[in-house]
C-alpha cells in the first residue's frame with residue numbers, strides 16, 4: 001500500500017517542520033554504492049537517488065545518515081496516515097485532495113530551469129552529465145549548438161536553426177573542392193549513403209550528354225536504352241538518424257557491471273547499415289518518367305547504375321527496377337527484357353519450375369509476364385529485392401572497368417573465395433537437383449547482398465529468351481561448373497577477362513594455397529570423366545571440409561546477430577511501457593471518469609503515475625539542475641516492468657505530498673489505468 005505524508009499532519013513529520021530538500025532529489029551523499037553505475041553516477045539501492053561519486057569526493061556534502069534523517073521513508077518513526085476517510089478515521093491509501101491541484105512544478109533556481117532565460121549551452125556546461133558528449137548524444141537531448149531560449153513559453157521560428165543532416169555539408173563541400181561533377185551529375189550512382197560515388201565520374205560524364213528525358217532520341221547513345229533510366233539519387237532524402245550515434249572518444253576501463261549508453265542499443269554499424277537499406281527500399285521518384293503501373297506494381301525506381309546497356313547476357317537489353325507490389329505492399333525487383341516477343345507460351349511456362357526453387361544463395365524468381373507499358377513489347381521477371389546489393393563486377397572489378405579509379409582493387413582473401421565457391425555450389429546443387437541448369441554465371445549476374453554473402457541472379461531468364469538450345473541438360477550442367485570456375489578464376493586473378501590456362505593456374509598457385517589451385521583446375525576441367533568435378537554432387541563432396549568451415553562461420557554470424565537482437569528486445573519493451581505511460585499521463589479528457597472532481601489522469605492511483613513520470617524524467621540534482629541520466633531512466637523503467645518490490649519516494653511538484661510506493665504498486669496502477677482507458681467508450 002502506498003504511504004501518504006501530508007503537510008499539517010498532527011503526527012507525521014511535515015516538510016514544514018523539517019529542512020526542505022533542494023529540489024526533489026538531494027543527492028550529494030557519501031554512500032558506497034552497489035547499484036548500476038553509468039558514467040560515475042550511481043543509483044542508491046535504498047532511496048533510488050543518483051549520486052556522483054566524483055563530485056562527492058570534492059563537495060563538502062552532508063553524510064548519508066544525516067540526510068536519511070531529513071528524508072521520509074518507510075523507516076521514519078513518525079509515520080501516520082494522514083487523510084481522514086468518511087468516518088473520520090485515517091486511510092493510508094488515499095491521495096490528498098490537494099494533490100490534484102498541486103501547483104505546477106517550478107525549478108528552485110532560475111539557472112536550473114530547463115526553460116530558464118539562460119542558454120541551454122550554459123546549462124550543459126555546468127553539469128558533468130550534460131557536458132559528457134557521449135551521454136548527450138545517447139540521451140538524445142543535446143540542444144542545437146547556437147540555440148538559446150528566451151523567457152517566452154514558445155520557441156520563436158527565428159530561433160530554430162535550419163536542420164542540416166549530419167555530414168551533409170562536409171560531403172558536399174568535399175565534392176565541390178575536388179571539382180567533382182557529381183553534384184550536378186544526375187547519373188552519379190546511388191550508394192545508399194545519400195552521397196555520390198566518385199567511381200562513377202566517367203560514366204557520369206558520358207551520361208551527362210544524354211538527356212534524362214526518356215523520349216529524347218539520341219542514336220549515338222542508344223536513346224531506346226536510356227528511355228526508362230532515371231537517376232534515383234537525384235531524389236534521395238537523407239534521413240535524420242537517431243541522435244545516440246557514438247561519437248568518440250569512448251570511455252574505457254568500465255567494470256563488468258558498468259554499462260555505457262551504447263550497450264543498450266543495437267551496434268552502431270549494424271544500425272547504420274539497416275537504416276541505409278531501409279532508406280534504399282523506401283526510395284521513390286516523385287516526378288518519374290517511368291510508367292506509373294506495370295501490372296500490379298507501382299513506384300518504379302531504376303537500379304541500374306548506368307544507362308549504357310549491352311546485350312551480352314541475354315541477347316537483349318535488360319533493365320532493373322525496384323517496384324512496390326500493389327498486392328502485398330512489399331518491394332520487389334522487376335527485370336525488364338526490352339523488345340522481346342514471346343513466340344511460344346511453353347517457353348514462359350518454364351518459369352514455373354524456377355519459382356519452386358528456394359535457396360539462400362539464389363535470387364528467388366517470383367513471377368514473369370509480358371507488358372507494353374514501356375512502349376514496346378517487354379518481358380518482365382519479378383524477383384526478390386536485396387537492398388543496396390552490388391554485382392560481383394561492381395564489387396570486385398570496379399577499378400578494371402573504371403580506369404579513373406585511383407586505388408587498385410585488392411586481391412580477395414582465400415577464405416572469402418572459399419565462401420563464394422561454397423555458396424555458388426550450394427545454389428547449383430539445388431538447381432541441378434531440380435533438373436535445371438543456371439546457364440548464366442558471370443560477374444554481373446551474381447550479386448553481393450552482404451559482406452561475403454552472394455546470390456546467383458537472373459536464373460531462368462535464358463530458358464525463356466533462348467530456349468532452343470541444342471545442348472543437353474547434362475552438358476549445360478557441366479558448363480555451369482566450368483562457369484563457376486571462370487568466375488572464381490577472375491576473382492582470384494583480379495581480372496574479369498582472365499583466361500584459363502596453365503600460366504594462370506600457376507599465378508593462382510603463387511597467391512593462394514595448393515588446395516585452392518587444384519580445385520580451380522578441377523572446376524575449369526569439369527567433364528564426365530573428371531573424378532573431382534564430373535557433377536555438382538561429386539564436386540561438393542570434394543570440398544566438404546570448406547563447406548563445414550563456411551557453415552561454422554555462418555553459425556558464428558547468426559550468434560552475433562542474435563545477441564544484437566537481444567539488445568533491441570529491451571528497447572522495444574521499454575518503449576511499449578513508455579507508450580502506455582504516455583497514453584495515461586496528462587490526459588485532458590475523461591474528467592467525469594473515476595472521481596467526480598479533477599481530471600481522470602490526475603486522480604486516484606493514476607496520480608502516482610504522474611509523480612512517477614516526474615521521478616523518472618524530471619529529477620533535479622542538489623543544485624536544482626535537471627538530471628539527464630539515461631541509466632536512471634532505464635533502471636526505473638526496468639524495475640517498473642518487472643514489478644519490483646523496491647520502494648521509492650514520489651513527491652508532488654509542490655512538495656506537499658510524499659508517497660512511498662513499490663514499483664509493484666505502480667505497475668498495477670499502470671495496468672489498471674490502461675485497461676480503463678481501453679475500455680472507455682468513444683467520446684464525441
Ligand SMILES: Nc1ncnc2c1ncn2[C@@H]1O[C@H](COP(=O)(O)OP(=O)(O)OP(=O)(O)O)[C@@H](O)[C@H]1O
Pocket residue numbers: 303304305309310313318319320333363383384385386387388389390391393394444445447457
Ligand atoms: N535482386 C536484386 N536486388 C537488388 N539489386 C539488384 C538485384 N538485381 C540486380 N540488382 C542491382 O541492379 C544493378 C544492375 O544489375 P544488372 O544485373 O543489370 O547488372 P549490370 O552490370 O547492369 O549487367 P548487364 O550489363 O548485363 O545489364 C546492379 O547494381 C545490381 O546490384
